[in-house]
Amino acid sequence: MGEIELPSFFLCPISLDIMKDPVTLSTGITYDRQSIEKWIFSAKSSTCPVSKQALSDSELTPNHTLRRLIQSWCTLNASYGVDRIPTPKPPISKTQIVKLLKDSKSPQFQLKILKRLKSIALENDTNKRCMEAAGAAEYLASLLTNRNENESLEAEEGNRASDAAIRILYHLKLSEASLKSLIAKNAEFISSLMRVMQGGNYESRTYAIMLLRSTMEVAEPIQLIKLKLEFFSELVHVLHDQSAHKASKPAIQLLISVCPWGRNRIKAVEAGAVFALIDMLLETTEKRVCELVLIVLDQLCQCSEGRAELLKHGAGLAVVSKKILRVSQVVSERAVRVLLSVSKFAASNPSVVQEMLQLGVVAKLCLVLQVDCGSKTKEKAREILKLHAKSWKNFSCLPMSLLSSYPS
Secondary structure (H helix, E strand, O other): OOOOOHHHHHOOOOOEEEEEEEEEOOOOOEEHHHHHHHHHOOOOOOOOOOOOOOOOOOOOOOOOOHHHHHHHHEEEEEHHOOOOOOOOOOOOHHHHHHHHHHHHHHHHHHHHHHHHHHHHHHHHHHHHHHHHHHOOHHHHHHHHOOOOOOOOOHHHHHHHHHHHHHHHHHOOOOOOOOOOHHHHHHHHHHHHHHHHHHOOOHHHHHHHHHHHHHHHHOHHEEEEEOOHHHHHHHHHHHHHHOOHHHHHHHHHHHHHHHHOOOOOHHHHHHHHHHHHHHHHHHHOOOOOHHHHHHHHHHHOOOOOOHHHHHHHHHHHHHHHHHHHOOOHHHHHHHHHHHHHHHHOOOOOOOOOOOOHHHOOHHHHHHHOOOOOOOHHHHHHHHHHHHHHHHHHHOOOOOOHHHHOOOOO
């Protein structure tokens, strides 16, 4: 049996696979829906892949004529093992979303419609953008803001609704512009996410942390400076909670976003972040987690309170030093930066200088100078060794192979 020749206009210009749901862009070129949605929404491209023209809008118009041609061709070639492609479901419209949002304001339909909205959001990126345009984000945020804390049955229903709302909000993957607009329209949005983070169930707390991370990245500085100690205490609680594994990485990323602002470093230290992060560093072998933890420790050790907490932890200096040259270049660089922050203020504390020698920190820094680990890392290691050369350079426990690299 010979090969079947597939008409070229049945192929998607991006993937060269047979089109299953052909749609046409504003430029007049037809693509398969799945491929062009990935191009526009996941890759965040605003041009036509073939013509390179800027897209006036991201609306995808179904090409019914081409779809019927493809289906007819599949039917004619069924004897060759070609399966007929099914007729795709019509995409959701903005009008349909608006109606669902309106109907969901009735308490008896709310949970059922929220379940439907979640299903719509998870279908494809086009639905997400359609929901965004219809005002779904604002409505879902209002459910979080109005979350009732009472113990009544109505409160329980309200909490279930807000739990569903936060899941949908997360899955919408709102753009930066939409998040900024949401914060501007709903002054209580950030506070409501914090309340869920503190009092919601495990899944909702995880979604709240991930949404807070995205929100803090676009929030105004005044909102970041006003964060309270309770906010940091809850993040530290998540880091300590071994059952909250999925939430720990977003929690660290959230700390990275907020720590550079105002007195947030000190608040994080007061909440116990340094001890929690060192404990994580002792337990984890995951590369990305190590990188994130050391980025935060680097930030926190830029204040005296953070450095004091690091030195107070029995394994602080040792585990930071241990991670150098063992995980990644990012980890090595950040770990050396932490040691530099401690070393700059260690001259008045001889016991710290001695401890760094006994724990093998000095030997590790000498090793850094001998291997290829980045010029910035070498430069900072050299600076640390020079700072305390009088105490370290002639110490007998340093191997000659490492002592030979000691900077003059």
